[in-house]
Amino acid sequence: VIEDIKILEAVERYISGQMSPDERVYFEQLRKSNPEIDQMVVEHTFFLQQMNRFDDVKKFKSVLNDTHIHLGEKGLIKAPRLKGKARVIYLYNRYKRVSAIAASIAGITALTISALVWSLSPGKLANNQRDIDNLSRDIRNINQKVTQVQKQNQVLNQKLDNVKDQGLPDNIPYITGGTGFLIDSKGYLVTNAHVVKGAQHVAVQSGNGKDLRAKVIYSDIDRDIAILKIIDKNYKPLSSIPYSIKRNSGDLAESIFTLGYPRNDIVYGNGYIASKTGPDGDTLSCQITIAANKGNSGSPVLNKNGEVIGILSKKENTIEGAAFALRSKYIFEALNELQKDSSYRNIKLPVSSSLKGKDRTQQVNAISNYVFMVKVD
Amino acid sequence: LVLKRDQLKSDTSERLLLQGLARNDKKAIETIYKENYNLVQAIVINNSGTSEDAKDIFQEAMIVLYEKVQSGTFELNCQIKTFVYSVSRRLWLKRLMQQNRFNLSDGHGESVSVDEEMEEHEKRNTEFIMMEKAMNGLGEPCKSLLEAFYLQKKSMQEISVSFGYTNSENAKNQKYKCLMRLKKLFFSQYKNESL
Numbered sequence: 001v002i003e004d005i006k007i008l009e010a011v012e013r014y015i016s017g018q019m020s021p022d023e024r025v026y027f028e029q030l031r032k033s034n035p036e037i038d039q040m041v042v043e044h045t046f047f048l049q050q051m052n053r054f055d056d057v058k059k060f061k062s063v064l065n066d067t068h069i070h071l072g073e074k075g076l077i078k079a080p081r082l083k084g085k086a087r088v089i090y091l092y093n094r095y096k097r098v099s100a101i102a103a104s105i106a107g108i109t110a111l112t113i114s115a116l117v118w119s120l121s122p123g124k125l126a127n128n129q130r131d132i133d134n135l136s137r138d139i140r141n142i143n144q145k146v147t148q149v150q151k152q153n154q155v156l157n158q159k160l161d162n163v164k165d166q167g168l169p170d171n172i173p174y175i176t177g178g179t180g181f182l183i184d185s186k187g188y189l190v191t192n193a194h195v196v197k198g199a200q201h202v203a204v205q206s207g208n209g210k211d212l213r214a215k216v217i218y219s220d221i222d223r224d225i226a227i228l229k230i231i232d233k234n235y236k237p238l239s240s241i242p243y244s245i246k247r248n249s250g251d252l253a254e255s256i257f258t259l260g261y262p263r264n265d266i267v268y269g270n271g272y273i274a275s276k277t278g279p280d281g282d283t284l285s286c287q288i289t290i291a292a293n294k295g296n297s298g299s300p301v302l303n304k305n306g307e308v309i310g311i312l313s314k315k316e317n318t319i320e321g322a323a324f325a326l327r328s329k330y331i332f333e334a335l336n337e338l339q340k341d342s343s344y345r346n347i348k349l350p351v352s353s354s355l356k357g358k359d360r361t362q363q364v365n366a367i368s369n370y371v372f373m374v375k376v377d
Numbered sequence: 378l379v380l381k382r383d384q385l386k387s388d389t390s391e392r393l394l395l396q397g398l399a400r401n402d403k404k405a406i407e408t409i410y411k412e413n414y415n416l417v418q419a420i421v422i423n424n425s426g427t428s429e430d431a432k433d434i435f436q437e438a439m440i441v442l443y444e445k446v447q448s449g450t451f452e453l454n455c456q457i458k459t460f461v462y463s464v465s466r467r468l469w470l471k472r473l474m475q476q477n478r479f480n481l482s483d484g485h486g487e488s489v490s491v492d493e494e495m496e497e498h499e500k501r502n503t504e505f506i507m508m509e510k511a512m513n514g515l516g517e518p519c520k521s522l523l524e525a526f527y528l529q530k531k532s533m534q535e536i537s538v539s540f541g542y543t544n545s546e547n548a549k550n551q552k553y554k555c556l557m558r559l560k561k562l563f564f565s566q567y568k569n570e571s572l
Contacts, residue, residue, distance in 0.1 A: 004553070005549060005550065005553045008553060008556070009549075047560060047563065048527065050504055050508055050563070051508065051523075051527055051528065052527075052528070053501070053504070053505070053508075054504075054505055054508035054509065054512070055524075055528045056447070057440060057443075057444075057501075057505055058509075059401075060401070060439075060440065060443055061436065061440070063401070063403065063406060064406070064410070064436045064439055064440075065436075067403075067406055067407050067410045068410070068414075068432055068436070070407075071407065071410060071411055071414070076411050077410070077411060077414040077415055077418075078414075078415050078418060079414065079418065079428055079431075079432065080428050
């Protein structure tokens with residue numbers, strides 16, 4: 001059989017002209033002296049031609065069919081239009097193309113508006129100036145309308161929220177700010193200071209979707225850390241926190257994971273410690289490699305034992321997947337500062353993790369109840 | 378003189394269309410289709426056919442034209458329209474004869490003799506059907522394997538990767554077995570046909 005395969009390979013190389021001149025001469029000799037091989041060449045040439053013709057005509061038939069449908073639907077030939085499923089499929093395929101075109105037109109329109117402003121602005125003619133004035137007035141009008149619509153939306157959302165949760169007394173239009181996690185089950189959370197910066201009202205939302213009012217009791221904008229307290233009467237203290245807060249922040253290449261609210265549902269991500277320093281070589285934070293989004297700010301960064309080693313705080317835009325985590329030791333320092341006020345002396349950080357040796361799914365399950373979405377007005 | 382120049386112009390455009398058809402140019406195919414379909418549909422429908430029949434007949438006539446230009450002949454001894462019409466007419470007549478109806482009433486256009494083309498096409502069409510049967514009888518992954526090598530011209534290296542063979546030697550071995558089966562399926566029909 002191996003012999004036969006070799007012979008066939010030679011025949012194919014001969015037919016397709018891939019043989020070197022020497023080989024070719026030799027093979028032609030062989031053909032002459034060996035009628036079996038000669039027959040093989042003739043037969044195989046014929047067969048390959050048959051296969052190619054078959055393929056060619058098959059493809060041509062499919063082009064003819066497409067052409068027929070296309071010309072028929074456009075009314076360019078008198079053939080009856082498609083019906084039923086065939087028509088649905090045809091329209092679907094066309095619609096796909098149209099929607100792609102529509103999307104690119106939307107993009108072009110946006111570009112054109114900015115291009116208009118740009119190309120008209122250097123002009124010196126009075127007409128141009130008037131055009132620009134008109135255009136900017138239009139844009140202002142549009143912006144106003146958009147703002148109105150947004151406000152209406154917020155009001156509507158708020159009404160919906162109120163219906164959902166009668167426990168919320170005020171009409172506060174919250175927007176999603178970031179993530180926070182409990183450091184004491186009595187209702188104390190840590191998040192980034194930039195998440196709650198300038199907020200008049202703060203609420204946190206857990207996995208079950210209830211908004212709980214909270215207030216900022218400590219904020220350090222330089223270190224980007226804040227501590228919140230849940231003050232809602234509907235908050236029922238959770239059982240003890242499964243993770244612990246670590247004083248030192250782990251080693252290079254150590255694997256880490258995070259849980260946060262970049263969108264309405266909790267999202268898990270994993271990665272590794274990429275560098276022990278922050279954006280400018282500072283020791284405040286460390287660089288991690290993880291997929292992070294805006295709402296991930298304030299998410300806990302945990303090691304494989306379920307110990308918090310940092311708070312996800314910044315995203316590096318120039319490096320794909322790079323983010324920065326504020327070292328966990330600043331949670332201790334922030335708490336020290338806060339506890340100068342005696343009313344907070346009872347806050348106790350969790351010192352031991354009950355997650356060691358558990359698999360990731362179990363860890364994430366245990367942690368997710370202690371991670372909250374932070375919303376601000 | 379004016380007439381002659383117009384004639385020349387249309388000859389050139391016909392030639393361009395045929396050359397386009399030979400290299401599978403979509404625009405050319407569409408143009409020939411658009412300019413000839415309605416006439417063929419009219420003959421078929423006026424002679425107890427349906428629009429489905431018309432589509433089949435017209436497309437087969439297009440294949441006859443395609444086969445002709447594929448062999449390098451761009452000089453028809455008539456216009457494309459006359460050729461397509463003549464072939465379609467013959468094809469439909471044949472279909473009607475198989476159903477025992479002989480008369481074809483038409484007066485739609487000029488027609489030429491296409492005996493030679495019809496004979497060649499019939500042979501090729503038979504071969505096409507035989508290859509189709511052989512291919513369909515082959516089963517997977519043999520069919521895809523042979524298509525990848527002989528029609529898509531992929532290398533044994535690529536094929537062994539995409540089909541999941543551990544090395545290209547094994548893929549070659551499998552290809553050989555598949556080819557032998559396909560040839561057997563194809564040529565056995567050939568023998569039956571000539572009997």
